[in-house]
Amino acid sequence: MPSSLVAIFPGSFDPPTNGHLDLIVRGARLVNHLIVAILQNTQKSALLTTGERAEMLKEISAHLPNVEIDFFDGLLVDYAVRRHADTILRGIRAVSDYETELQMALLNRRMRPEIETVFLMASAEYSFLSSRMVKEIITLGGDAGSFVPEAVMRRLQTKFPAANKR
Amino acid sequence: MPSSLVAIFPGSFDPPTNGHLDLIVRGARLVNHLIVAILQNTQKSALLTTGERAEMLKEISAHLPNVEIDFFDGLLVDYAVRRHADTILRGIRAVSDYETELQMALLNRRMRPEIETVFLMASAEYSFLSSRMVKEIITLGGDAGSFVPEAVMRRLQTKFPAANKR
Amino acid sequence: MPSSLVAIFPGSFDPPTNGHLDLIVRGARLVNHLIVAILQNTQKSALLTTGERAEMLKEISAHLPNVEIDFFDGLLVDYAVRRHADTILRGIRAVSDYETELQMALLNRRMRPEIETVFLMASAEYSFLSSRMVKEIITLGGDAGSFVPEAVMRRLQTKFPAANKR
Amino acid sequence: MPSSLVAIFPGSFDPPTNGHLDLIVRGARLVNHLIVAILQNTQKSALLTTGERAEMLKEISAHLPNVEIDFFDGLLVDYAVRRHADTILRGIRAVSDYETELQMALLNRRMRPEIETVFLMASAEYSFLSSRMVKEIITLGGDAGSFVPEAVMRRLQTKFPAANKR
Amino acid sequence: MPSSLVAIFPGSFDPPTNGHLDLIVRGARLVNHLIVAILQNTQKSALLTTGERAEMLKEISAHLPNVEIDFFDGLLVDYAVRRHADTILRGIRAVSDYETELQMALLNRRMRPEIETVFLMASAEYSFLSSRMVKEIITLGGDAGSFVPEAVMRRLQTKFPAANKR
Amino acid sequence: MPSSLVAIFPGSFDPPTNGHLDLIVRGARLVNHLIVAILQNTQKSALLTTGERAEMLKEISAHLPNVEIDFFDGLLVDYAVRRHADTILRGIRAVSDYETELQMALLNRRMRPEIETVFLMASAEYSFLSSRMVKEIITLGGDAGSFVPEAVMRRLQTKFPAANKR
Numbered sequence: 001m002p003s004s005l006v007a008i009f010p011g012s013f014d015p016p017t018n019g020h021l022d023l024i025v026r027g028a029r030l031v032n033h034l035i036v037a038i039l040q041n042t043q044k045s046a047l048l049t050t051g052e053r054a055e056m057l058k059e060i061s062a063h064l065p066n067v068e069i070d071f072f073d074g075l076l077v078d079y080a081v082r083r084h085a086d087t088i089l090r091g092i093r094a095v096s097d098y099e100t101e102l103q104m105a106l107l108n109r110r111m112r113p114e115i116e117t118v119f120l121m122a123s124a125e126y127s128f129l130s131s132r133m134v135k136e137i138i139t140l141g142g143d144a145g146s147f148v149p150e151a152v153m154r155r156l157q158t159k160f161p162a163a164n165k166r
Numbered sequence: 167m168p169s170s171l172v173a174i175f176p177g178s179f180d181p182p183t184n185g186h187l188d189l190i191v192r193g194a195r196l197v198n199h200l201i202v203a204i205l206q207n208t209q210k211s212a213l214l215t216t217g218e219r220a221e222m223l224k225e226i227s228a229h230l231p232n233v234e235i236d237f238f239d240g241l242l243v244d245y246a247v248r249r250h251a252d253t254i255l256r257g258i259r260a261v262s263d264y265e266t267e268l269q270m271a272l273l274n275r276r277m278r279p280e281i282e283t284v285f286l287m288a289s290a291e292y293s294f295l296s297s298r299m300v301k302e303i304i305t306l307g308g309d310a311g312s313f314v315p316e317a318v319m320r321r322l323q324t325k326f327p328a329a330n331k332r
Numbered sequence: 333m334p335s336s337l338v339a340i341f342p343g344s345f346d347p348p349t350n351g352h353l354d355l356i357v358r359g360a361r362l363v364n365h366l367i368v369a370i371l372q373n374t375q376k377s378a379l380l381t382t383g384e385r386a387e388m389l390k391e392i393s394a395h396l397p398n399v400e401i402d403f404f405d406g407l408l409v410d411y412a413v414r415r416h417a418d419t420i421l422r423g424i425r426a427v428s429d430y431e432t433e434l435q436m437a438l439l440n441r442r443m444r445p446e447i448e449t450v451f452l453m454a455s456a457e458y459s460f461l462s463s464r465m466v467k468e469i470i471t472l473g474g475d476a477g478s479f480v481p482e483a484v485m486r487r488l489q490t491k492f493p494a495a496n497k498r
Numbered sequence: 499m500p501s502s503l504v505a506i507f508p509g510s511f512d513p514p515t516n517g518h519l520d521l522i523v524r525g526a527r528l529v530n531h532l533i534v535a536i537l538q539n540t541q542k543s544a545l546l547t548t549g550e551r552a553e554m555l556k557e558i559s560a561h562l563p564n565v566e567i568d569f570f571d572g573l574l575v576d577y578a579v580r581r582h583a584d585t586i587l588r589g590i591r592a593v594s595d596y597e598t599e600l601q602m603a604l605l606n607r608r609m610r611p612e613i614e615t616v617f618l619m620a621s622a623e624y625s626f627l628s629s630r631m632v633k634e635i636i637t638l639g640g641d642a643g644s645f646v647p648e649a650v651m652r653r654l655q656t657k658f659p660a661a662n663k664r
Numbered sequence: 665m666p667s668s669l670v671a672i673f674p675g676s677f678d679p680p681t682n683g684h685l686d687l688i689v690r691g692a693r694l695v696n697h698l699i700v701a702i703l704q705n706t707q708k709s710a711l712l713t714t715g716e717r718a719e720m721l722k723e724i725s726a727h728l729p730n731v732e733i734d735f736f737d738g739l740l741v742d743y744a745v746r747r748h749a750d751t752i753l754r755g756i757r758a759v760s761d762y763e764t765e766l767q768m769a770l771l772n773r774r775m776r777p778e779i780e781t782v783f784l785m786a787s788a789e790y791s792f793l794s795s796r797m798v799k800e801i802i803t804l805g806g807d808a809g810s811f812v813p814e815a816v817m818r819r820l821q822t823k824f825p826a827a828n829k830r
Numbered sequence: 831m832p833s834s835l836v837a838i839f840p841g842s843f844d845p846p847t848n849g850h851l852d853l854i855v856r857g858a859r860l861v862n863h864l865i866v867a868i869l870q871n872t873q874k875s876a877l878l879t880t881g882e883r884a885e886m887l888k889e890i891s892a893h894l895p896n897v898e899i900d901f902f903d904g905l906l907v908d909y910a911v912r913r914h915a916d917t918i919l920r921g922i923r924a925v926s927d928y929e930t931e932l933q934m935a936l937l938n939r940r941m942r943p944e945i946e947t948v949f950l951m952a953s954a955e956y957s958f959l960s961s962r963m964v965k966e967i968i969t970l971g972g973d974a975g976s977f978v979p980e981a982v983m984r985r986l987q988t989k990f991p992a993a994n995k996r
Contacts, residue, residue: 438626792936
């Protein structure tokens with residue numbers, strides 16, 4: 001019987017989207033403490049620094065008292081153990097997502113059987129939404145306003161004035 | 167912040183398999199109270215009565231104090247509301263599962279936004295296991311012993327002596 | 333160069349859903365004449381008569397001057413030839429849809445190469461919607477009001493008073 | 499090192515299609531002895547008797563000296579053991595096929611680890627072809643001539659004169 | 665009612681394949697004007713310059729009076745608006761294609777609801793064909809002659825003499 | 831009738847996993863001679879040299895007299911012809927695998943119709959296992975001990991002492 005369920009919601013969040021926010025809100029209802037963990041991955045061509053992403057995530061989850069923003073590198077399951085988390089929370093949008101997620105969940109279980117991965121389906125209106133696509137729209141000068149929270153859009157416009165022009 | 171999370175694990179359980187038991191054990195760790203709810207569906211050609219399934223489920227989950235066995239008919243979300251459940255727990259094995267589950271989860275959310283559907287991936291060793299296939303093996307006189315819990319097998323052998331003969 | 337494109341939108345429409353209406357509206361913009369063709373299939377356990385479905389489809393597409401409601405039986409491609417149609421219009425929601433649709437499109441092309449099958453993706457908000465699920469909700473006494481057009485709901489409530497009770 | 503590989507190619511073959519023939523020809527090249535095994539399944543609404551299917555299969559594989567036509571019922575793996583077969587041969591056309599096939603292969607391996615299931619991909623030109631669809635075309639009075647071997651078509655036309663009329 | 669339907673068929677076409685040509689021929693029958701639009705993407709490691717691809721596409725579509733070859737960069741929907749196009753035409757080969765295409769179609773619709781994305785299924789014989797694989801075959805010195813139109817092969821052989829040697 | 835079936839099992843094997851070993855053991859039972867062929871691909875960021883991979887593969891398959899370890903570059907089908915192989919052996923784990931494998935198999939058949947591609951399903955317990963994921967675990971300092979054969983682990987620990995530390 002869970003006295004105090006702690007979950008990790010890991011991701012790149014480059015940038016945080018409406019889909020991420022939807023999952024954070026829904027996930028926060030299911031656990032006592034939700035750690036949104038930004039992957040420190042220096043290899044990928046990032047739009048935003050991890051510091052900028054953390055600030056955006058803090059702003060959009062400010063109304064959720066049991067949500068914490070953190071960073072991690074190395075193996076996710078090792079980080080989960082360090083943070084005394086019981087579960088990893090993941091969203092699934094599409095079949096291709098599903099397969100990768102399944103592989104990672106089974107691999108993580110083999111390494112750390114005590115940590116359960118729990119999945120939520122993306123809401124229908126966000127099922128097509130990915131950071132990668134939002135990043136591409138912004139890079140091509142398009143308007144990403146309907147895909148990210150307002151607070152994220154405001155900060156993106158400051159950093160990428162072109163994203164503002166339409 | 168969840169003070170007392172109640173989840174429904176719905177299914178036909180005709181018969182309960184090792185895959186079901188695995189999900190019940192894992193699900194019971196995530197919530198305060200887990201209701202395993204047997205669908206009362208008179209249309210489908212059943213192997214077992216719902217009463218027999220309930221007895222089997224009770225026996226295999228006897229060591230889990232926060233698991234309850236119940237029956238339901240009508241819409242799942244209406245039953246969830248009646249039982250004051252917050253979440254519906256579902257297992258996913260394969261891509262075809264995933265799509266049906268996604269449709270049901272989105273439909274249920276549209277009807278009852280306050281009830282969240284939460285998914286666990288089937289363990290690798292049970293990823294190929296379904297009640298339908300176990301039922302077919304038993305009907306064809308095969309040995310289903312490695313696919314169902316021992317207590318289920320014992321009861322199946324009493325009811326279907328042919329399943330015992332190999 | 334198409335002087336006058338005629339398309340068939342075939343289906344069971346038992347009942348017509350918001351997803352069907354969305355595809356009819358979008359399809360009608362792409363062709364000169366759109367024939368919504370109800371499959372006369374006596375085998376399946378139907379909720380509505382084909383006459384009732386036709387009346388519902390006529391009411392919800394009354395504002396679209398280039399849409400016609402018709403019936404067909406036998407092979408779809410033979411019907412398309414009889415109606416001098418150039419294309420078959422189909423909606424896709426999910427991967428499992430996609431595969432069946434692909435098989436039928438390739439089979440139809442082999443039989444009648446002059447008839448092209450054209451696909452539209454279901455809108456995100458209707459991606460989980462199917463007549464089969466709406467039918468089940470109504471049968472179980474649930475509220476299908478957010479899944480079908482208002483005119484369809486009104487007629488369903490007359491026929492199935494239980495669908496009205498919530 | 500296989501001295502004498504025996505394979506079972508199981509199916510309903512109701513009717514045998516060009517896709518089946520393609521797999522029989524290709525499979526016969528890989529093994530010493532190929533047993534095409536017709537499932538004796540009295541439940542399904544069949545187009546042809548199993549005797550008719552066997553005659554068709556014999557005629558279209560007459561030029562392949564290492565192919566045998568046989569019948570089976572009960573569990574496929576039990577039949578394979580009785581026939582001293584080492585492998586089960588299956589064709590895959592689509593993703594939905596793939597999942598069912600994967601489940602059956604894993605289940606069969608669990609029951610009889612000594613019998614290997616081997617898969618061939620359907621040829622591109624037959625990827626959309628299924629007995630079920632051919633059966634439907636014939637039932638609806640369509641021309642299935644480009645989907646089944648000539649010998650099968652000749653026998654179908656004798657049995658279903660309507661299939662000949664176009 | 666469409667008086668003059670204009671469609672964009674976007675792609676990299678590096679190189680144009682038999683699958684592309686098949687879709688151009690079929691698409692040109694469905695619309696009044698078809699714009700084959702080559703993505704100006706300087707990042708990807710290209711086999712051919714966009715100028716070379718345009719010349720190849722012009723040669724293989726010379727017999728189609730309503731087909732135009734053009735270039736675009738930036739967001740596809742913005743280009744479609746600039747060209748007064750009503751629809752985007754896309755081909756689908758496989759499930760993994762389907763998912764990416766679905767995401768892009770839904771995203772584009774959110775940004776420009778007036779532009780419809782229309783899908784054609786790849787012909788069975790081209791279902792396995794991609795520019796990426798053709799590119800790899802040419803790079804590895806293989807014979808791509810049965811995968812690209814003759815005019816494309818001739819130009820490829822001039823540019824990559826090794827592709828000619830077998 | 832095959833007098834002497836020769837199969838190629840191609841791959842990167844960077845590193846060889848338990849899943850690879852499982853397929854080598856099962857494949858070796860089906861053919862007279864099995865050539866495990868390491869792709870010489872200088873572009874990808876490799877964990878191990880092809881020489882190291884060959885040594886590992888030789889050690890873990892030393893008990894299988896009809897297995898040979900070799901290298902190849904260029905087109906796989908050309909290599910198969912040079913080695914007088916009749917078949918290419920491939921394992922499939924997931925739907926996304928399946929699609930890529932299908933495309934390659936159809937492409938290879940078009941280029942060399944005399945060479946058949948034969949598929950085995952990955953065992954349930956290795957269905958989530960890929961060299962890419964093992965590589966990532968090792969790179970991140972995790973323990974890959976339950977994913978690779980003991981002989982591979984020993985050599986990996988010598989090369990990457992960090993992989994040993996937990």
